[in-house]
Amino acid sequence: MTARRERYHEHVRLCYEAENESRVAWLTMERGDKPINAFSPSMVDAMTEAVDAVSGTVRGLVLTGEEEFSVGANLRSFWETPREMRPAAIDSMAAASNRFIRALHAFEGPVLAAVGGTAAGGGLGFALACDLVAMHEDAVLDTAYARIGLAPDNATPYFLAQALGPYRARELLFAPRPIGAEEARNLGLVNVVYDGTPEEFRAKVSEYATTVTAGPTKVHAQTKQLVDTALLGDLDQHLERERDTIKRTSASETFDEGLNAFFEDRTPEWD
Numbered sequence: 001m002t003a004r005r006e007r008y009h010e011h012v013r014l015c016y017e018a019e020n021e022s023r024v025a026w027l028t029m030e031r032g033d034k035p036i037n038a039f040s041p042s043m044v045d046a047m048t049e050a051v052d053a054v055s056g057t058v059r060g061l062v063l064t065g066e067e068e069f070s071v072g073a074n075l076r077s078f079w080e081t082p083r084e085m086r087p088a089a090i091d092s093m094a095a096a097s098n099r100f101i102r103a104l105h106a107f108e109g110p111v112l113a114a115v116g117g118t119a120a121g122g123g124l125g126f127a128l129a130c131d132l133v134a135m136h137e138d139a140v141l142d143t144a145y146a147r148i149g150l151a152p153d154n155a156t157p158y159f160l161a162q163a164l165g166p167y168r169a170r171e172l173l174f175a176p177r178p179i180g181a182e183e184a185r186n187l188g189l190v191n192v193v194y195d196g197t198p199e200e201f202r203a204k205v206s207e208y209a210t211t212v213t214a215g216p217t218k219v220h221a222q223t224k225q226l227v228d229t230a231l232l233g234d235l236d237q238h239l240e241r242e243r244d245t246i247k248r249t250s251a252s253e254t255f256d257e258g259l260n261a262f263f264e265d266r267t268p269e270w271d
Contacts, residue, residue: 004016006050006053008046008047008049008050008053009042009043009046009047010030011029011030011031011037011039011043012027012028012029012030012043012046012047012050013027013028013030014026014027014028014050014053014054015028016058017206023057023058023059023060024058024059024060024061024062024206024209024210024213025054025058025060025061025062026061026062026064026114027047027050027051027061027062027063027064028064028065028066029043029047029063029064029065029066029069029070030065030066031065031066031067031068036068036070036071036117036118037065037066037067037068037069037070037071037123038070038071038072038073038074038075038076039070039072039073039074039122039123040073040074040077040093041092041093041095041096042096044093044096044097044099044100045096045099045100047100048096048099048100048103051100051103051104051107052103055103055106055107055108056108058109059109059110059213059214059217060109060110060111060112060209060212060213061104061107061109061110061111061112062111062112062113062114062205062206062209063104063111063112063113063114063126063127063130064113064114064115064116064202064205065116065117065123067116067117067198068116068117068118069113069114069115069116069117069118069119069123069127069139070118070119070120070122070123070126071118071120071121071123071144072120072121072122072123072124072125072144072154073093073097073121073122075148075259075262075263076263077089078090078250078259079259079260079262079263083251083256084251086250086251086255087247087248087250087251089250090246090247090250091243091246091247091250093122093153094153094242094243094246094247095243097122097125097126097153097154098239098240098243100126101125101126101129101154101155101235101239102236102239104126104129104130105129105224105228105235108217108218108220108221108224109213109217109220109221110131110132110209110212110213110220110224111130111131111132112130112131112132112133112134112205112208112209112212113126113127113128113130113132113133113134114134114201114202114205115127115133115134115135115136115139115141115190116135116136116138116139116198116201117136117138117139117140118139118140118141118142119139119140119141119142120140120141120142120143120144121142121143121144121145121152121154121156122153122154122156124141124142124143124144124154124156125152125153125154125155125156125159126154127141128155128156128159128160128163128189129154129155129159131224132191132212133184133189133190133191134190134191134192134193134194134204134205134208135181135184135185135190135192135193135194136181136193136194136195136201137181137182137193137194137195138181139180139181140178140179140180140181141178141179141184141189142176142177142178142179143156143160143172143173143176144176145173145176146173146174146175146176147176147258147262147268148255148258148259148261148262148268149249149252149254149255149256149257149258149259149268149270150246150249150250150254150255150258151242151245151246151248151249152173152242152246153242153243153246155235155238155239155242156173157169157173157238157242158235158238158239158242160172160173160189163187163188163189164187164188164189168187181193192208253271254270254271257269257270
């Protein structure tokens with residue numbers, strides 16, 4: 001099924017698939033030696049480059065992860081960064097993520113997230129930034145941020161509030177917990193849930209992608225804009241507010257305690 005592969009980063013690959021005259025590209029976050037597809041600014045910038053490269057050449061795009069989806073940014077890199085330098089490091093990560101989310105939304109055809117394993121923190125934000133979400137029955141979603149004392153990013157509050165309303169969004173952000181596939185579908189965060197091996201899951205997502213991308217791409221692009229503008233709130237303004245907030249909270253003692261507790265495998269002691 002795979003016609004061609006291109007590499008944009010040591011942990012980012014792009015695969016092209018052709019089926020039923022509907023050409024779909026798969027953008028994969030590779031695990032490598034990182035835990036559960038944790039990403040860096042250079043990796044996310046490479047993902048943005050890949051999206052821009054296929055824009056206008058394929059009908060649709062699938063975002064996925066190798067084995068797992070993604071747990072978001074590499075927390076160890078922030079933990080090992082001197083505290084006075086953390087806001088700049090966090091801001092660099094947020095800026096790269098914002099560029100990627102904007103690229104996903106600028107893509108004309110349908111963008112699907114294929115979520116296997118875990119989509120947590122910024123990884124969840126990337127999944128929710130897609131137009132449609134397919135989830136393996138054993139996968140989980142998790143907002144995660146409050147457990148490490150950091151404000152959320154990657155438009156996670158924006159998309160949760162749009163999908164669930166502000167009260168349920170706050171609940172999930174205030175008290176993070178794993179959300180299984182069926183609950184996610186019942187909440188309206190996921191379109192379809194599939195079972196089977198990773199290969200079977202991929203085949204089912206590929207068939208679903210073929211179906212939703214079979215229509216006229218130019219019409220899909222206009223439809224995406226209509227859906228976005230039907231929802232109150234401005235994504236660009238939200239992304240910038242979010243970036244400022246996460247930068248400020250990354251300089252706090254709260255984030256220090258959250259990171260230390262995470263890597264010391266203990267419960268944080270919040271003020």
